[in-house]
Amino acid sequence: MYRKNIKWIAAVLAAVLVTGGAATIHAGTVATEKPMAGINLSLDKYSDAVLAEQEKEETAEKNMEVTAEQVSVKNTSTTVSKETTDSSDKKTTKKKDSHLKLNLKYDRLGVADVDSYLNVRNKPGESAKVIGKMTKHSGCNIYTINKGWAKIVSGKVKGYVKASYLAKDHEAEELAKKIANLRISVNTETLNVRYLPSTDAGIYDQISEEDEYDIYKKNLTKSWLKNYIAKNCKKSDLKNINTGKMYNNLKNWMCISIDNEKAFVSKDFVKVTFNLDRAVSIKSSGIASKTSSDNSSSSSLSSMVNYAMQFLGNPYVWGGTSLTNGTDCSGFVMRIYEHFGYSLPRTSAAQAGATRTVSSGDVRPGDLFFYGSGGVSHVAMYIGNGQIIHASNPRTGIKISSAYYRTPIKIGRVIS
Incomplete structure (x- = not known):
């Protein structure tokens, strides 16, 4: 049974070290966080205890069904066996993990204690280049803290953040208990x-x-x-x-x-896995890249991506259209384009019908990716290098994902 009190189990253990985060395209190409000794062993014991409690509750729920099943089984020849998954449910099979690894320990946990996002810079200092962003409650490993700046690594982003915006040590562990996710x-x-x-x-x-x-x-x-x-x-x-x-x-x-x-x-x-969100790399978002021989169009698209990124980490609200107080997926896209003088319909399905289809090989920042099953139900904006920004769900809010985290139904273009 999915309960709030299990969410943190390995947040401190896996939050900053699971590779291939939500904004990652090629998991093996960039150095990520490494396991380090240090965190209290009691966290492992707590993890085991919570897992045991979870299994106990789920067993009790299943036992409530046993009597009815025993009655029906007398008149059937149903055989209970392990599920054999149809090979059609995969294309390339890789070695699977049979259990959770809960015994890893890491040096020092930090959690972004901000309302929207925290800038990660290539050097300590307010004027240093922004190379990534940690959204609210993203996890990181803290290497050192010096003169108010923490040297951290979060996912595939390694740099410096203002230490005052990080929950650290016991405070970080307590926060992780509340916000880590399965x-x-x-x-x-x-x-x-x-x-x-x-x-x-x-x-x-x-x-x-x-x-x-x-x-x-x-x-x-x-x-x-x-x-x-x-x-x-x-x-x-x-x-x-x-x-x-x-x-x-x-x-x-x-x-x-x-x-x-x-x-x-x-x-x-x-x-x-049980973990926290991780930083997204600004370098990999393609914000500054040229996307067309038309410099005016290229500048407009780059500005649009920069504008959309300002709202990273802001809340998702179904039916909402506010970029600051809450919006859904289509409301987010509509408001971004509206800011640059373009009018789009309100719903994702209508937006799909109002855009010109382009191929995946011709995609550029500003294009819209449409998703759904049996029809369009979700929309996101492409920001370059295989990534999208979208208002995803109430837990994550506005986030960055791989453009192919699910199969797009259509890729549409608004600006020719």
Whole structure:
């Protein structure tokens, strides 16, 4: 059962050292944080205790279902077996992790204690170049603190931040307990995400190894899934699914969040971690890059990306259009373009219809990426070098992701 008090379990242990964060495109190309000895061993013991409590509660929930299942099994020949995942749910299989690694220790945790974001600079000093941004509650490893500046590494960004804006030591650990998140990373190049926890279910979307995804429900139970189906599915959604087999194999599936939507993945092809967000590199965002032979157009697009980046870390509000107080995905894109004199429709689907389709090979900053299952339901703005900025969900707010963290339905252009 997904509970608030498990969210921090390995925040201090994995927050600053899990490679391939939300804004990372090629996980192996840049040096990242390294494990270091130091943090109190009691954190490991606490992790074990909380995991044990979680398993105990989930077992109790499952036991409530046993009586009904025992009655029905007398008249059936259903065999309970381990889920064998259809090979169609992956394209390139990699070695999978069978357990959480909770015994790593790190030197010194820092957490960005800011409202929106904290600039990471290449040298200590207010005039030094900004090379990255840590959004609210992003984690980092602190190397040293000198004259008010902390030398840190967060994800693939290594530089300096104002130490006064970091929660440190015990304060950071206490904050991490409240805000770390249970997530998955994909162990295959591309993974099919299903409407329901069965390889017979329709494909909801495809996700990639280039990003991380929040877990909505790690351990599924029959009662929970029945309630989910009653609220979210039609009878036709179950037409080709062997429901008996599906319920018997729930232990091999989990429910994840993609932006503000829910879907299911096989545990065979994902790795589970508890961690904090990490810094995003400004260098890799392509803000200053030339995007067209037309210098005027290039300057406009660069200014648009710079403007959008100002709102990184601001809140997501469904139905909202305020870049500071809260907006949803289409409201965010609409307001960014509005600032530069362009009028876009209010919804993501309407925005898709109002833009000219371009190929992935011709994409440039300012283009819009549209996502969804069976129709457009999410939109983001491309900022260069394989990255997008978007109002994702209530937890992350406005964030940067890989442009292909899920499969885009369309790439649209507003500015010719």
